[in-house]
Amino acid sequence: MPRENSFSDSEGRSLTPDPEDEIHYEEPAAEAASPTYSIRTPWSPTGHTVPHPFSASRRSLHSRAPHPIPGWQNLTPKEKFRITVRRVMAMHRGASILTTGGRVGAEPGVDPRRASADALYSHISQDCVIEVVDYSAVRSSFGRMTNKEFVNFMGxxxxxxxxxxxxxxxxxxxxxxxxxxxxxxxxxxxHPLALEDVFHGHKQNRSKADYYSRHLFLRILCHELGDPDYSPSGHSAAQGSTLTGEPRSMSPEPMRDEDRLNGVKGGDVDEEKTMYGTPPTSRQSTTKRRRNPLLPTNRRDVDGMPKASNSASNLARLLKREGDVKDARKERQVEEVSIEALKQGERVNVKVSPMFLFLFRDGTVISIHPEPDLDFTVPITQRLRSRDTVLRTSADPSLLVHALLDLIVDRSLQVIDEYHTKINKFERRILLKPKMRTVRELHILSGDLILHKRTLEPIKTLIYGLRRYDVDRCAALIDMSDPANANTKVVGFMSHKSKIYLADVFDHMEYILTSLDMFTSISENLIDYTFNLASYEMNEVMRRLTLATIIFLPLTLLTGYFGMNFEAMWSVQNNSDWLFWKIAIPLMIFIIPVFMYSDLTRVFHFIQKKMVTKQAVKQYKRA
Structure with missing residues (x-):
């Protein structure tokens, strides 16, 4: 039976080796769950070293013969047969991952105890800053660690x-x-599902709270003012994301050779070499596990000849499909970069990044932030150093979670204040002299506000759920159909005191969301006002042109008549220009009131209302 969260083929067999299937590879139970995954050298009855059959030895695809195995000549035929069979099984199981295209619909969750997780996520590497804080009402302890020190500390x-x-x-x-x-x-x-959210989370994913039997998991999007060189889209030009960037239902990209050989000089991978130089048999060993061979090793399979075999045809189709997906992704990224370049201007640089929180019932809180520094949580650390703060005097882990949530909301308040300043600035420009450049800036600002509302609104729902449904969700985790759980007392993860303080955070989120709605409405109203004003000015220009045309219409008509070039023309030869004005003036007095009747009526009504108003005011003053 295939293990949970492991790759399996069409017949249901696990693609990752099971402990009971590994002949001569017995490891202690404590070592099997070690976070370092030390790889022990298999023991051979003849006393010779035999390589692990599931270790992914780096082999060139153009090599025609496999590398010789040390001590192969001294092995018995039975042992040679077993090793050969194991290698073939590993190749076929690994290749089935590719030929079945197991990306969409993959097994949910990330279980770090499986070799497949090492193969898929070991390329995610970064120099982290880890701080471990132990505190109570009377004492506190602070310590920072590197990756190696923290791995050894956990082991x-x-x-x-x-x-x-x-x-x-x-x-x-x-x-x-x-x-x-x-x-x-x-x-x-x-929990594996929580780890999947950590590695597969997108920067715009909704904030949420997941309840598990051992811990509470929170994913919150942090909004803070970024540096001037930071892009509002959340990507900096100088740094890249270490996450997979894939949707929840998809597996990450296969690890490339340059990622696998990162940090190894000359590209020579040693089976016994560890990441930090510790012996591979040590308990704190951090040996780099190699991936199982996923691709066929002969040239014909790589070329993907359709008539050679079914596996080659499947491989060719898979490679073509992967190429199409990468091309589409690259094209989408180019479009996004182009749009961001066009949006450059007076924008509010907002840095959006996720934070992951784990709350345990034993008083342990784990926070993970993708940035390789701890600048975001410095205010909380300073509060923990002081004995008279609520965090220290209460020594409540749920209050620490509240403090982190409150810090995230306070950073969001700074973003809202900056948007308020921008809105006031644009409103002043529009009222002084509307310009299309200002309308462009308002359009971009309105889009950013809509995006921030989409990412900030789930935080309000999350906080409300922690206050209102904490006990109910914990009760849902208990199987009441089991008689042993009939008298089990339901205890939530959040204490009563933390729920009281969360009410203040909820009020702040309410203010943030209403402010976003108000700013969005103001920006849209300013855009509408600009276009309405431009339309009004255009109407005024057309009205003046129409008025001038009406005034000069009789004159133009008579001018055209008297300007005719006839030899015998009584009106011109026997009269002066006075005849022209005798005809033009009465004609203008008749035509102008006829064409401007509606305007004259409005002027008359306006004067009438003005007089009525003045009379009413005079009568009020006399009374």
């Missing part, structure tokens, strides 16, 4: 064990690296 049970005085432990991780997250997930048994 050492005696070092990671909390002292009796510690009430709350806060593990604050800045940066995204597979070795760090794998170590902390195995140590605290994080």
């Amino acid at each position: 050492d049970k005696s070092a990671s064990q909390r002292e009796p005085w510690v009430k709350v432990r806060w593990i604050n991780i800045g940066g995204m690296s597979w070795d760090v997250i794998k170590a902390v997930s195995i140590k605290y048994n994080l």
